[in-house]
Amino acid sequence: MEPVPRKRKGAPRACSAARSLQDLASRKRACRGSDPQQPPRADAAGGRGGPPAAVVMTAPAASGASGAAGVLPGRGLKRKVGCIDSATRIGRRKRLESEYELGEEIGHGKFGSVRVCRAKAGGVSRGEEEFACKALPKNAGETAHREVEIMQHLSGHPGIVTLRSVFEDAETFYLVMELCRGGRLLDEVAREGRLSERRAANVIRELMAVLKYCHEMGVVHRDIKPDNVLLTKAGRLKLADFGLAVRVADEHSDKGQKLTGVAGSPAYMAPEVLLGDYSHKVDIWAAGVVLHVLLMGTLPFQGNSVEAIFEAIKTVELDFNSDQWASVSHFARDLISKMLNRDASSRLTADDVLRHPWISFYNECPLKAEFSNLWSTNKTAAPMIDWERVRSCCESSSSECSSDNSEEQDECGIVDALTTAITEVRISEPKRRLLCPAAGLFPPSRNALLT
Numbered sequence: 001m002e003p004v005p006r007k008r009k010g011a012p013r014a015c016s017a018a019r020s021l022q023d024l025a026s027r028k029r030a031c032r033g034s035d036p037q038q039p040p041r042a043d044a045a046g047g048r049g050g051p052p053a054a055v056v057m058t059a060p061a062a063s064g065a066s067g068a069a070g071v072l073p074g075r076g077l078k079r080k081v082g083c084i085d086s087a088t089r090i091g092r093r094k095r096l097e098s099e100y101e102l103g104e105e106i107g108h109g110k111f112g113s114v115r116v117c118r119a120k121a122g123g124v125s126r127g128e129e130e131f132a133c134k135a136l137p138k139n140a141g142e143t144a145h146r147e148v149e150i151m152q153h154l155s156g157h158p159g160i161v162t163l164r165s166v167f168e169d170a171e172t173f174y175l176v177m178e179l180c181r182g183g184r185l186l187d188e189v190a191r192e193g194r195l196s197e198r199r200a201a202n203v204i205r206e207l208m209a210v211l212k213y214c215h216e217m218g219v220v221h222r223d224i225k226p227d228n229v230l231l232t233k234a235g236r237l238k239l240a241d242f243g244l245a246v247r248v249a250d251e252h253s254d255k256g257q258k259l260t261g262v263a264g265s266p267a268y269m270a271p272e273v274l275l276g277d278y279s280h281k282v283d284i285w286a287a288g289v290v291l292h293v294l295l296m297g298t299l300p301f302q303g304n305s306v307e308a309i310f311e312a313i314k315t316v317e318l319d320f321n322s323d324q325w326a327s328v329s330h331f332a333r334d335l336i337s338k339m340l341n342r343d344a345s346s347r348l349t350a351d352d353v354l355r356h357p358w359i360s361f362y363n364e365c366p367l368k369a370e371f372s373n374l375w376s377t378n379k380t381a382a383p384m385i386d387w388e389r390v391r392s393c394c395e396s397s398s399s400e401c402s403s404d405n406s407e408e409q410d411e412c413g414i415v416d417a418l419t420t421a422i423t424e425v426r427i428s429e430p431k432r433r434l435l436c437p438a439a440g441l442f443p444p445s446r447n448a449l450l451t
């Protein structure tokens with residue numbers, strides 16, 4: 001993965017203390033003259049002398065009830081975004097129309113539609129022809145402002161959808177973004193039912209690399225789910241939809257700052273979110289739910305109402321020794337259990353997940369070629385891998401690591417073996433009423449996946 005530009009520690013103080021969207025407007029003037037490439041710093045809210053703030057911005061509640069800081073509809077983005085990154089262009093809608101041609105709708109979310117947009121000849125396209133244009137109504141509250149500001153803050157990471165330009169008219173903001181042609185991870189799971197362990201491990205590794213970056217940059221996404229993980233044509237992951245993301249006071253968000261306010265998608269919410277006192281670790285929990293969905297094809301915590309889902313999140317103990325887990329390797333189960341640890345302080349960090357042997361094995365372990373032979377002769381081989389040997393291999397570069405099969409197989413061989421291994425794995429028909437407990441909880445495509 002390409003090195004990611006890190007924010008400098010010594011960013012001007014005036015740009016650093018964005019506590020609320022209201023503050024951003026007044027701070028904009030102070031930011032003039034500072035480095036335009038420098039994103040606002042996620043530093044202690046209020047600056048040195050300011051009051052300690054639990055959270056930079058408060059998200060709307062999951063129910064849709066607003067916990068959001070009030071942003072007057074119709075206010076201009078330029079006035080609200082503060083120290084805007086000059087890499088993101090801002091303009092009026094007529095400039096959008098002169099530079100881009102809006103095409104077919106490719107997605108629709110809570111707040112607006114997403115359409116393909118094509119750069120017109122002579123426009124600023126940086127060599128690319130097609131983009132995604134997300135229209136966000138200004139009456140969606142602070143969502144648009146937050147999304148733009150955070151996307152700019154994180155801009156530059158290959159695992160994050162790049163924001164190119166922002167345009168506006170009286171009612172709407174238009175976000176022109178990099179187009180992800182591979183659809184959503186949700187669609188892949190809907191097609192495949194369950195993913196192979198190798199594919200799931202690669203998805204989780206890429207997701208963790210992005211989350212590690214977000215957390216180091218002081219951003220908690222708060223809405224990690226397969227709907228918000230987009231894919232490029234080549235199948236690489238891009239994290240999208242920062243509408244519920246928040247910036248925390250400390251760049252290293254595990255150093256104590258707590259978030260408040262219930263936010264997220266019910267089935268992916270961590271137990272501590274329900275208690276209203278949480279941290280960046282909620283993203284790891286949600287990614288654990290995603291991993292469960294990838295490997296089992298079902299959600300781990302289900303119920304026929306939002307309250308029942310919340311109850312399951314708080315109380316249901318997953319039985320990793322039951323028959324339904326037989327085709328899943330012990331180490332995959334181990335990782336899920338550690339990501340879904342209800343004790344947030346003991347839950348793995350993104351870095352811990354990246355170092356877990358199950359992830360390392362599929363990424364870089366020299367033993368994988370040897371085990372791919374096993375896969376080619378055994379249909380459900382993942383649980384039969386000598387995972388203790390893999391662990392020794394991953395944790396040290398000991399002799400355990402020397403593979404019996406010195407000839408490294410090419411990627412295709414491994415993929416073929418895994419494909420063979422998973423073809424016989426079938427998921428039982430999930431009960432729609434359990435997985436889709438309440439109308440409107442999931443988008444239609446999600447219901448399609450789960451029926």
Ligand SMILES: Nc1ncnc2c1ncn2[C@@H]1O[C@H](COP(=O)(O)OP(=O)(O)OP(=O)(O)O)[C@@H](O)[C@H]1O
Binds near residue numbers: 108
């Ligand atoms: N950059 C992109 N490239 C391709 N498709 C995209 C892109 N951004 C969004 N989409 C599509 O549009 C859909 C809605 O986008 P997004 O999730 O950002 O909107 P939202 O209104 O915030 O949705 P949600 O209801 O999930 O909060 C996505 O699920 C995806 O299918």
